[in-house]
Amino acid sequence: MSSKESELELIRQERQRILAEMKDVQEDLADVERQLEENRPDFGLGRGSPQLYEWEMNLARRDRLQGRVEKLQVALDRIQEGKYGICVRCGQPISAERLAVLPATQLCAKCARELAEQRKKRRGPHRHR
Numbered sequence: 001m002s003s004k005e006s007e008l009e010l011i012r013q014e015r016q017r018i019l020a021e022m023k024d025v026q027e028d029l030a031d032v033e034r035q036l037e038e039n040r041p042d043f044g045l046g047r048g049s050p051q052l053y054e055w056e057m058n059l060a061r062r063d064r065l066q067g068r069v070e071k072l073q074v075a076l077d078r079i080q081e082g083k084y085g086i087c088v089r090c091g092q093p094i095s096a097e098r099l100a101v102l103p104a105t106q107l108c109a110k111c112a113r114e115l116a117e118q119r120k121k122r123r124g125p126h127r128h129r
């Protein structure tokens with residue numbers, strides 16, 4: 001297999017992995033939405049009631065899952081455009097290990113680090129009062 005072909009094969013596998021994760025996440029999301037719908041708490045119970053606590057936990061979980069779906073969708077779009085795994089800043093390939101953890105990332109580890117440093121510098125040194 002040529003390197004181009006093995007690269008395409010890797011991306012194909014990555015796409016399968018992302019699609020599988022997307023399916024799982026969407027099932028969880030549907031589940032959480034059903035729970036939110038069925039277990040509407042009595043808001044008169046006040047803070048600290050277990051029912052309200054569970055509702056809030058589910059809301060937070062739903063937000064997390066929705067964020068994950070969006071990230072996975074971005075990754076799929078980038079695969080579609082043939083830009084998956086390429087750093088938008090320097091144009092170098094992003095390492096497979098990094099993509100496994102952050103499938104939607106558009107930056108290689110080096111650029112992500114540099115941008116984080118820049119952000120830190122822009123904020124400037126902490127001022128003492």
Ligand SMILES: [Zn+2]
Nearest residue numbers: 087090108111
């Ligand atoms: Zn880069």
